[in-house]
Amino acid sequence: xxxxxxxxxxxxxxxxxxxxxxxxxxxxxxxxxxxxxxxxxxxxxxxxxxxxxxxxxxxxxxxxxxxxxxxxxxxxxxxxxxxxxxxxxxxxxxxxxxxxxxxxxxxxxxxxxxxxxxxxxxxxxxxxxxxxxxxxxxxxxxxx
Numbered sequence: 001x002x003x004x005x006x007x008x009x010x011x012x013x014x015x016x017x018x019x020x021x022x023x024x025x026x027x028x029x030x031x032x033x034x035x036x037x038x039x040x041x042x043x044x045x046x047x048x049x050x051x052x053x054x055x056x057x058x059x060x061x062x063x064x065x066x067x068x069x070x071x072x073x074x075x076x077x078x079x080x081x082x083x084x085x086x087x088x089x090x091x092x093x094x095x096x097x098x099x100x101x102x103x104x105x106x107x108x109x110x111x112x113x114x115x116x117x118x119x120x121x122x123x124x125x126x127x128x129x130x131x132x133x134x135x136x137x138x139x140x141x142x143x144x
Contacts, residue, residue: 001142003034007073010139011037014072021065025058029069035103035113037069043095054091062099063115063128070101070113071132075139081110083130089123096120099128109134 001009011032021027021039031038041062049055063085071078091097097117104112115128 003074006075006142007032007034007036010073010075011069013140014069018065020061025061025065027062027065030098032069032073034073035070035106037066037073037101038098039066039069039101040096040098043091043093043097045093048093051090052092054093054095054097056085056087059087059091059097059117059126060085060128062097063101063117063126064130066099066101066115067113067128067130067132070103070115071111071130072139073103074106075142076134077137077139078111078132078134081131081133083128085126085128087126089119089125091119091125097125 011029015029027039027041029039043054047054047058099115099117101113101115111132113130117126118124
């Protein structure tokens, strides 16, 4: 199995049971590649806060979900060990947010990943950095 096939299968396997991202948030997984993931979410009225802009927690969740797919793409179970986000501009109802996550480094049990959340005009809405830690197991079993 190539790294690309492995990552694609990780994405398919995880997304199929990711109720939070898929069903609750309405996200789409567009790509899962080695060390990279791409997700999309339309901002709906239910995502708006008291200022009538997208609640930062929903933007964070999009970035965090993208981070999960990117850091698990090698089929080694990985979880978040820490993360931070910078909000750069608001998102509004009707906006379509796309998040691209890229692996910056993977060393031993830890990886660093950067997520860029952009709107449909290509404007950067937020930047998220996550640190992953691998734990025991794999997303799907690989043959011996």
